[in-house]
Amino acid sequence: MTAGILERVGEGGWTLAGAPRNFVLGHVRAVLPDRVLDDARIVVRDGLIAAVEPHTPGTLSDVDGQGMLCLPGLVDVHSDGLEKERLPRPGAELPIEFALVSFEGKLRAAGVTTVFHGAGFEDGMAGGLRRSVRAAEETCAAIDNHTHALVAHHILYRLDVRCPTGLAALRRRLDTVSGVPLVSHEDHTPGQGQYADRRYFERYLMGTRGYAEEEAKQQVDAMIEKRNERLSVRTEALDWVGELAQAGQIRLLGHDPDSAAEISALCTRGGAVAEFPTTREAAIAAREHGLPVVMGAPNVLRGGSHNGNASGQELIAENLVTALASDYLPSGLLAAAFDLVRFGELDVPSAIRLVTEGAAEVAGLTDRGALAEGLRADLVLVSLSGQWPAVRSVLPAAVPERSTR
Template sequence: MVDVHSDGLEKELLPRPGAELPMEFALLSFEGKLRAAGVTTAFHGAAFEESGGRGMRRTLESARRICPAVESRGDDGLVDHRILHRLDIRCPEGLAGLRRRLAEIGGAARGPVLVSHEDHTPGQGQYADRGYYERYLVGTRGVTEEEASAYVDRLIEDRDGRLDVREEALEWLGEQAGAGRIRLPGHDPSSPQEIEELCDRGGSVAEFPTTTAAARAAREHGMPVVMGAPNVLRGHSHNGNASGRELVGRGLVTALASDYLPSGLLSAALLLAEDGPASLPEAVGLVTGGAADVAGLPDRGRLAPGLRADLVLAEAGRPWPVVAAVLRAASGASGGDAA
């Protein structure tokens, strides 16, 4: 199983406010959870932004720590660890940090360099209804409804003053994608127009589209569509956006990502097969071959001669599956024997 978008390492690093763990320990600890969930390749989110707005502070310093730790562990552990670079396109510090990061990588990257660009400004995208974001703040920060509303007002005003940064970031990302230096997923596209713009700048993947119209437009352009496994498990989005389960039923989803819950991948896939939106091969393909296609990794995700021998043995169970064993290709192997 391939997880193309995991923010779980962030939570492993900071299980409680003020209780940050050593990076290497957190990565090893989270690796155990990935292995137990049957994940054999994981893309860890490294957020290039400076933000405290979603209950967990994301900083460039955190990204600078995550990237070398993940690269150092690489394919030598229980899981093939890789990086999903996440850029807040209205953050000038994040843009500068990602520029430096890609310059450091140069041509030494191990496989495709994934860069997901996002804009979490309330009132559009993921939080098209700002009320969901305000209720989130009330629940996580203990503020009043009036304080949450005032905070969102200030946040929107501040981020609306950075539209020039947004344009600079999108132009630069398009140049990088066009030159083949990065593989570019677009995070939370909400309309066919956004999909058109993503295609025009060389985007490769629609990541968590928030509407059916956006997902349909992506598929019409031949673009892979990723939805979150927790969305599928719950049957709906936590913030009022498109239901992953419904999009699968419409044939508009090609892959699932854990988002923040590794154990959700296999469970969501088998739930889809059990409830009928997808056949068992189709559902399993969402977390194997379909996810590998999203990541641009043709050497895995399918049972075929010459591909990596990453195998998960699972018992379907009722109501939830259990991973019995994971057989993973030896480090550096291109296929063949499992080890």
């Protein structure tokens, strides 16, 4: 440790606009990858963590953490919350630029400092939501043009493999992006994957559209018939993303895999992540192939899948889950993590890893996700005074964000 690390900032101080590049945070309970360090001191230099050490008597700090938990900034690898922010009620669509700013506030309140927004390159209904290529392109443009962001915004490109217009649009988009973007291939045709039991989708239509039971069945029949006419598009799409993945041009996620055979095909295709496996068989196969596994935080909070699929809690108990994603509820990340602690499934470091270091691994980000020397100083202070964790302060790293868009 250098003498400089013993000193406070002393170079312009702290403003309300955000944390400086150099500061010392004292008297926190630092959640490290393998333990919780009580009464810790975190030294930040040039926006990176320089030291995490005991706060010994006589050493100074710029701000007192008052004994709160200090976590790495949360990484959310799959968020569909922005599309809900844009369309809070049917027919009440808001400007996407406003929705992004509004949703950013919810992300910060949840302790999220890095987010991958789902942009659905599809036309029609998938997973119960109306999506369009136009909306996806507008979302991408809004994120591209969003300046002075308080959160590191990235895009998870979600490709409906049976949508020809979505495939064409994503081809155009990926020709313009830098880095190695995250791409998820998905097929929400009822009768497989997420809706392996089509009755769950029929019930959704009955509940949200007011269809009678027979009418919902007819709608699902028509959807399956229409999508089965596009099997050649599916083959073309999977071949294309496989070529990109094998060339290292994208990081490929397989969405809703439901069998060991599907995991094997994903690996052959160059896939890197199993996202929301719908069965225990698929989750086990993914880990056997060395793939990280992502499950939804709402699944854990609810104690099971709303579609009758695999339980996140049960897969976590078997050590099959690498990361949790918010899916559609950012505040669910910390709540799910501490639920796992409360019910004795995991200790605090292991639970927090699911929404920080594990999620960073899923995204292929090696510069964040842990309170460790040399990593980005994305810091979150959390109070555990009530039943649910409460984010009290978010200190994003004062360093430029690398682009994967």
